[in-house]
Amino acid sequence: MPVLASARYGKDNVRVYKVHKDEKTGVHTVFEMTVCALLEGEIETSYTTADNSVVVATDSIKNTIYIKAKEHPVDPPELYASYLGQHFIDTYSHITTAHIKVVQHRWTRMVIDGEPHAHSFYRDGEEKRIVEATITRGVGIDIKSGIVGLSVLKSTGSAFHGFVRDEYTTLPEVWDRILSTDIDCSWTWKRFADRAAVENGVERFNKAWEQARTVLMRTFANDYSASVQNTMYKMAEEILQLVPEVDKVGLSLPNKHYWEVDLSWHKGLKNTGKDAEVFAPQTNPNGLIKCEVARDQTTVTVR
Numbered sequence: 049m050p051v052l053a054s055a056r057y058g059k060d061n062v063r064v065y066k067v068h069k070d071e072k073t074g075v076h077t078v079f080e081m082t083v084c085a086l087l088e089g090e091i092e093t094s095y096t097t098a099d100n101s102v103v104v105a106t107d108s109i110k111n112t113i114y115i116k117a118k119e120h121p122v123d124p125p126e127l128y129a130s131y132l133g134q135h136f137i138d139t140y141s142h143i144t145t146a147h148i149k150v151v152q153h154r155w156t157r158m159v160i161d162g163e164p165h166a167h168s169f170y171r172d173g174e175e176k177r178i179v180e181a182t183i184t185r186g187v188g189i190d191i192k193s194g195i196v197g198l199s200v201l202k203s204t205g206s207a208f209h210g211f212v213r214d215e216y217t218t219l220p221e222v223w224d225r226i227l228s229t230d231i232d233c234s235w236t237w238k239r240f241a242d243r244a245a246v247e248n249g250v251e252r253f254n255k256a257w258e259q260a261r262t263v264l265m266r267t268f269a270n271d272y273s274a275s276v277q278n279t280m281y282k283m284a285e286e287i288l289q290l291v292p293e294v295d296k297v298g299l300s301l302p303n304k305h306y307w308e309v310d311l312s313w314h315k316g317l318k319n320t321g322k323d324a325e326v327f328a329p330q331t332n333p334n335g336l337i338k339c340e341v342a343r344d345q346t347t348v349t350v351r
């Protein structure tokens with residue numbers, strides 16, 4: 049006899065925009081996000097016996113996403129996600145867990161004639177800020193924050209040698225190569241007891257996001273990289289050091305290859321080794337290097 053092994057449902061891809069208008073200065077601040085809210089609890093019968101009495105319609109979940117964005121700050125997104133998730137478990141006694149994902153899109157203030165503009169913004173890249181919050185009755189609030197799609201490239205300062213050489217190997221060892229990747233980085237907070245614990249010291253979230261972003265770029269730029277593996281480990285180590293309330297840092301980095309193009313067939317053009325200037329960026333295949341770095345042995349298995 050089949051059993052419902054797991055179930056959650058809700059609304060995904062809810063696009064939300066919120067503007068904050070400073071009455072005194074006339075300066076506007078805008079936020080745009082894409083929200084997913086999925087609920088878990090005593091909802092089995094909706095699947096097994098068509099019992100819709102346990103279903104909070106996904107349309108109502110969508111409405112709640114807008115209403116909570118109106119009632120509460122959406123900055124930082126960790127706070128908004130906690131308010132939203134807490135609402136579902138406080139309001140519906142049969143809902144035990146709310147899974148909230150917030151993807152924040154970039155709107156960066158324009159600087160016009162050297163002055164920050166009051167109400168005009170531009171999209172400076174596809175990088176996103178991510179929050180995944182799990183709010184569980186009787187357990188607390190688990191939050192994973194992150195950055196995805198931070199595209200970076202360095203034209204030197206990267207090597208890769210000493211790797212396994214056998215009958216499958218064609219890749220030459222290099223002491224100077226291009227390194228390019230789209231950084232996905234997450235940091236998992238120690239569990240918060242409740243919403244008040246998230247609110248208390250709420251500035252920690254934007255600070256950590258800024259610190260992580262700075263570390264990712266600074267380490268990428270300054271490290272003479274022996275490999276993607278080693279550079280990413282250094283990134284994670286420093287984030288853990290700077291943000292003591294974080295237990296684990298995860299990284300996922302594609303290695304986006306740029307191959308040399310041998311042009312010697314054309315009038316003897318030199319374009320390899322130290323003479324390489326024109327490269328062919330590859331779309332695929334790409335390397336993919338991942339790791340999670342825990343603060344210590346006790347946090348290895350954190351969520």
Ligand code: AZA
Pocket residue numbers: 208219274275276277303335337
């Ligand atoms: N790590 C790198 O940094 N570069 C590589 C790898 C790897 O594992 N494999 N090929 N190139």
